[in-house]
Amino acid sequence: MRLSTLLAPTLREDPNDAEIDSHRLMLRAGLVRKLAGASGIYTLLPLGQRVVAHVEAIIREEMDSIGGQELRLPVVQPAELWEASGRWSVYGEDMWRLHDRHGRAYCLGPTHEEVITDLVAHEIHSWRQLPLLLYQIQTKYRDEVRPRFGLMRAREFIMKDGYSFHASEEDLERTYADVVGAYRRIFSRVGLEYRTVLADPGAIGGSQTHEFMAPADAGEAEIVSCAECDYAADIEEAEVAPRSRSEASVPMAIGRIATPNARTIEEVAEHLSTEPGSIAKLLLVRLLFADGRTECVAVLLAGDATLNENKLLAVAGAISLRPVTVQEAERLHLPLGFLGPVDLPPGIALYADPEVAEGGPWVVGANVEGYHLNNVWGGRDFVPDRVLPLRRAQAGDRCPQCGGRLSAQRGIEVGHVFRLGTKYSCVLGANFLDQEGQTRPMTMGCYGIGVTRTVAAVIEQHHDRDGIIWPASVAPYHAVLLPVGTGSFGSRAQQVAEELSVQLAKRGISAVIDDRDERPGVKFKDADLLGFPVRITLGKALEHESAELRLRKDGIVQMVPLTAVADVVSAQIQEATAVPIA
RNA sequence: CGGGGCGUAGCGCAGUUUGGCAGCGCGCGUGCCUUGGGCGCACGAGGUCGCCGGUUCAAAUCCGGCCGCCCCGACCA
Numbered sequence: 323m324r325l326s327t328l329l330a331p332t333l334r335e336d337p338n339d340a341e342i343d344s345h346r347l348m349l350r351a352g353l354v355r356k357l358a359g360a361s362g363i364y365t366l367l368p369l370g371q372r373v374v375a376h377v378e379a380i381i382r383e384e385m386d387s388i389g390g391q392e393l394r395l396p397v398v399q400p401a402e403l404w405e406a407s408g409r410w411s412v413y414g415e416d417m418w419r420l421h422d423r424h425g426r427a428y429c430l431g432p433t434h435e436e437v438i439t440d441l442v443a444h445e446i447h448s449w450r451q452l453p454l455l456l457y458q459i460q461t462k463y464r465d466e467v468r469p470r471f472g473l474m475r476a477r478e479f480i481m482k483d484g485y486s487f488h489a490s491e492e493d494l495e496r497t498y499a500d501v502v503g504a505y506r507r508i509f510s511r512v513g514l515e516y517r518t519v520l521a522d523p524g525a526i527g528g529s530q531t532h533e534f535m536a537p538a539d540a541g542e543a544e545i546v547s548c549a550e551c552d553y554a555a556d557i558e559e560a561e562v563a564p565r566s567r568s569e570a571s572v573p574m575a576i577g578r579i580a581t582p583n584a585r586t587i588e589e590v591a592e593h594l595s596t597e598p599g600s601i602a603k604l605l606l607v608r609l610l611f612a613d614g615r616t617e618c619v620a621v622l623l624a625g626d627a628t629l630n631e632n633k634l635l636a637v638a639g640a641i642s643l644r645p646v647t648v649q650e651a652e653r654l655h656l657p658l659g660f661l662g663p664v665d666l667p668p669g670i671a672l673y674a675d676p677e678v679a680e681g682g683p684w685v686v687g688a689n690v691e692g693y694h695l696n697n698v699w700g701g702r703d704f705v706p707d708r709v710l711p712l713r714r715a716q717a718g719d720r721c722p723q724c725g726g727r728l729s730a731q732r733g734i735e736v737g738h739v740f741r742l743g744t745k746y747s748c749v750l751g752a753n754f755l756d757q758e759g760q761t762r763p764m765t766m767g768c769y770g771i772g773v774t775r776t777v778a779a780v781i782e783q784h785h786d787r788d789g790i791i792w793p794a795s796v797a798p799y800h801a802v803l804l805p806v807g808t809g810s811f812g813s814r815a816q817q818v819a820e821e822l823s824v825q826l827a828k829r830g831i832s833a834v835i836d837d838r839d840e841r842p843g844v845k846f847k848d849a850d851l852l853g854f855p856v857r858i859t860l861g862k863a864l865e866h867e868s869a870e871l872r873l874r875k876d877g878i879v880q881m882v883p884l885t886a887v888a889d890v891v892s893a894q895i896q897e898a899t900a901v902p903i904a
Numbered sequence: 905c906g907g908g909g910c911g912u913a914g915c916g917c918a919g920u921u922u923g924g925c926a927g928c929g930c931g932c933g934u935g936c937c938u939u940g941g942g943c944g945c946a947c948g949a950g951g952u953c954g955c956c957g958g959u960u961c962a963a964a965u966c967c968g969g970c971c972g973c974c975c976c977g978a979c980c981a
Contacts, residue, residue, distance in 0.1 A: 335916050339974050843941040
């Protein structure tokens with residue numbers, strides 16, 4: 323391929339609407355373009371398409387290796403199908419809905435559980451035909467509340483979705499494990515550093531699920547992971563244990579101290595020359611329940627902890643919560659900024675995290691403007707109505723599995739595997755006859771990988787100031803041949819580039835020739851920006867019948883005789899592609 | 905949906921406060937020059953100033969309405 327004819331419009335300057343590195347670099351390197359007037363909808367240009375194709379090829383290989391069968395499912399799906407599963411109303415605004423000329427309602431598939439279950443319900447009838455693992459790699463549509471970060475959260479995106487059907491839970495477990503194994507190989511091969519984390523099954527239902535998270539600052543999810551064992555979890559899901567804390571052996575008497583203008587934990591800690599961790603904070607929140615009822619509760623946490631809102635909602639059975647308003651607090655005669663668990667007005671339930679439920683001494687608000695209490699002891703000075711772990715996990719917490727230290731990081735969710743059970747098979751009639759002749763619903767699993775998001779994640783993890791640094795396995799081309807020089811010297815360089823391109827192709831190495839009539843500096847800059855793993859410069863070294871090979875990832879340069887270039891590059895690419903499976 | 909920012913040449917931006925010839929850099933075209941890290945010189949093409957309406961002798965600029973994009977939040981199999 324010649325760069326002079328390739329549609330790869332590189333940009334010298336950063337686009338103004340790209341915030342994160344992957345989005346910025348995908349635009350600058352000419353991999354994608356946003357469709358004007360359509361937030362979250364992108365064209366994949368030739369280089370971007372090649373990268374996506376490489377990621378898809380790796381996914382196909384690994385899914386096929388565990389017995390997966392690829393198929394292609396309709397994008398346009400009738401409302402009836404979604405009404406049958408009950409999700410037409412549940413899915414909400416994220417679903418892209420449309421009508422045909424007869425006024426019948428359809429949607430653009432945001433996912434394909436309904437369609438595939440319907441297919442299997444019609445075609446599979448016997449235990450002898452199970453298990454079945456089907457998958458698709460297709461464009462999906464979600465009218466995201468807020469598309470952002472380029473391909474990271476787009477409204478039209480490519481996803482690999484796999485669905486499995488089983489005669490039993492045990493059989494599902496086998497396939498589930500197979501898929502997790504395949505995912506490990508896929509993400510390792512595309513060059514991602516990733517963590518497998520425990521996550522919330524969310525609205526799709528089912529038991530414990532695993533997310534595959536690629537650590538990156540631009541990630542939208544927060545995870546905690548242990549350095550000493552394999553424990554990792556979404557920060558909202560992570561188990562938290564009370565932290566150890568030194569207690570005074572002899573409880574002293576409670577005391578009242580003036581803390582004028584010290585409202586926040588930081589201000590109180592500074593005023594009293596103590597640590598936030600020795601203060602207990604009381605949050606007043608209003609819970610909203612499904613039946614419209616609301617309730618005001620108080621939550622007591624250590625001063626350096628954060629409330630895990632999901633856990634509070636779960637234990638209280640509420641659907642949402644918000645802090646109380648200033649007016650609500652005034653009505654209760656509670657001064658915001660000086661709240662404490664001692665002598666709360668009746669009618670407000672006190673929920674306490676185990677860390678602060680018993681013992682002391684704690685500094686807490688006095689429920690009087692301008693005052694706090696010290697030497698407060700849980701159990702003596704206040705008694706919680708409920709003691710529940712409501713603290714959000716944070717860096718430095720003990721690992722619930724091995725006791726090691728947890729660290730927190732941001733991550734990009736690139737894959738998610740679920741056990742669906744019989745949620746969809748029951749309502750959509752995906753039943754089979756078992757060996758006893760009994761009709762039973764199939765047990766299902768589903769397994770997603772965000773393909774375009776994975777490409778974004780790879781760039782987030784593999785770039786530098788100059789541009790993208792593609793892993794060889796997904797690079798749009800393995801190498802760039804860069805002839806420089808003028809006159810007859812230049813034509814010789816061009817000719818050598820053509821020859822090497824052919825030699826490389828014979829070894830399965832793809833290369834582009836930068837034959838553009840540009841100054842060397844421009845070619846070098848673009849080569850770095852585009853991120854090809856190997857750069858082969860045909861210039862000065864030609865006088866010694868050699869080429870200059872440079873690896874994008876470390877900048878290491880070596881001079882190689884022309885006759886050996888193809889073999890050396892081939893070896894370099896093979897080495898780079900043979901990644902250990904994490 | 906709440907908050908904030910933006911919309912002027914293909915891209916990045918100035919001009920808007922205080923109404924008065926539509927500008928700069930990059931890119932693009934032509935010629936000369938240069939040729940190992942985004943050369944230099946000269947000439948040139950390129951605009952419905954997001955859209956609609958209003959005020960005014962005169963609107964990119966002031967007023968009203970609408971649309972789109974980006975960021976934060978809420979939200980998110």
